[in-house]
Amino acid sequence: xxxxxxxxxxxxxxxxxxxxxxxxxxxxxxxxxxxxxxxxxxxxxxxxxxxxxxxxxxxxxxxxxxxxxxxxxxxxxxxxxxxxxxxxxxxxxxxxxxxxxxxxxxxxxxxxxxxxxxxxxxxxxxxxxxxxxxxxxxxxxxxxxxxxxxxxxxxxxxxxxxxxxxxxxxxxxxxxxxxxxxxxxxxxxxxxxxxxxxxxxxxxxxxxxxxxxxxxxxxxxxxxxxxxxxxxxxxxxxxxxxxxxxxxxxxxxxxxxxxxxxxxxxxxxxxxxxxxxxxxxxxxxxxxxxxxxxxxxxxxxxxxxxxxxxxxxxxxxxxxxxxxxxxxxxxxxxxxxxxxxxxxxxxxxxxxxx
DNA sequence: AAAACGGGGAC
DNA sequence: GTCCCAGTTTT
Numbered sequence: 001x002x003x004x005x006x007x008x009x010x011x012x013x014x015x016x017x018x019x020x021x022x023x024x025x026x027x028x029x030x031x032x033x034x035x036x037x038x039x040x041x042x043x044x045x046x047x048x049x050x051x052x053x054x055x056x057x058x059x060x061x062x063x064x065x066x067x068x069x070x071x072x073x074x075x076x077x078x079x080x081x082x083x084x085x086x087x088x089x090x091x092x093x094x095x096x097x098x099x100x101x102x103x104x105x106x107x108x109x110x111x112x113x114x115x116x117x118x119x120x121x122x123x124x125x126x127x128x129x130x131x132x133x134x135x136x137x138x139x140x141x142x143x144x145x146x147x148x149x150x151x152x153x154x155x156x157x158x159x160x161x162x163x164x165x166x167x168x169x170x171x172x173x174x175x176x177x178x179x180x181x182x183x184x185x186x187x188x189x190x191x192x193x194x195x196x197x198x199x200x201x202x203x204x205x206x207x208x209x210x211x212x213x214x215x216x217x218x219x220x221x222x223x224x225x226x227x228x229x230x231x232x233x234x235x236x237x238x239x240x241x242x243x244x245x246x247x248x249x250x251x252x253x254x255x256x257x258x259x260x261x262x263x264x265x266x267x268x269x270x271x272x273x274x275x276x277x278x279x280x281x282x283x284x285x286x287x288x289x290x291x292x293x294x295x296x297x298x299x300x301x302x303x304x305x306x307x308x309x310x311x312x313x314x315x316x317x318x319x320x321x322x323x324x325x326x327x328x329x330x331x332x333x334x335x336x337x338x339x340x341x342x343x344x345x346x347x348x349x350x351x352x353x354x
Numbered sequence: 355a356a357a358a359c360g361g362g363g364a365c
Numbered sequence: 366g367t368c369c370c371a372g373t374t375t376t
């Protein structure tokens with residue numbers, strides 16, 4: 001059964017798999033690594049253009065390692081999970097200084113790099129060096145859970161162990177690169193999360209879930225998601241052609257991205273109440289300002305929180321000092337990375353101030 | 355073991 | 366709204 005699974009999969013890859021992507025078949029470990037970091041928890045279509053941009057701007061690990069952090073973040077802007085960007089740059093510098101620019105070529109040394117876990121290490125080890133390590137990503141969990149009818153929750157420790165062992169057993173000798181690519185393509189193109197193509201699936205004859213009518217119920221996940229609401233009030237303060245921003249450094253969303261002067265409240269409040277609040281007075285003290293307008297509500301849905309943001313446009317008569325914020329020329333905004341909700345405001349605010 | 359971490363597309 | 370995507374790190 002295991003052998004027929006692998007054989008059928010490789011057969012489909014040879015004769016039925018037409019999926020094309022810029023990094024497919026790539027042998028340069030740097031490019032493979034770059035694609036894998038970009039694609040962590042990210043759909044191929046979403047990451048595609050970012051991969052092209054990074055290859056164009058940073059064609060080698062040396063060029064990436066030498067890049068200023070802010071420039072790399074600016075290129076990553078909009079892709080999400082920004083710790084990946086920070087870790088990617090750290091790993092590039094690690095490769096240059098510690099490995100003299102040669103990408104590590106064993107599973108363990110690859111995984112020791114920042115931002116590389118079991119999945120990414122297996123992907124690089126197999127694609128670049130054809131080492132015998134089976135990848136275990138969302139596609140693999142789904143395909144194996146269905147084909148072998150396994151209902152162990154994939155977000156449990158036991159599930160991860162069970163699927164990892166099975167995946168490794170299925171790996172054909174000497175063909176880890178082709179096999180890993182095949183199973184992920186198969187999961188993305190045929191054995192999809194919703195409406196899998198079971199009627200035309202080349203592996204349908206051996207699929208236990210299909211036989212039992214359970215394909216729609218697998219894989220099993222247990223964790224429940226709690227979404228909390230947050231209300232951000234961004235004070236877009238300007239003095240002449242200067243504008244006040246800071247880098248987010250707290251243990252929170254959007255770490256290392258920039259933002260305007262922020263007051264967060266647990267509930268929505270109007271501008272007048274905000275001005276009267278202790279948080280506002282603490283920031284502004286006796287600074288004299290004018291309020292030029294307030295934006296509409298910008299809503300951003302993240303995985304585990306809903307952010308409501310409003311932008312309050314302000315100008316100061318004298319140059320203010322705002323604790324923790326820096327005044328930068330407006331035209332330098334392009335050099336900094338901002339969260340999506342702020343780039344949306346800058347683009348669609350229709351306030352004609354920028 | 356559980357929580358945190360973005361943004362987007364499909365339904 | 367819900368699910369989930371070529372997952373990893375922190376708590």
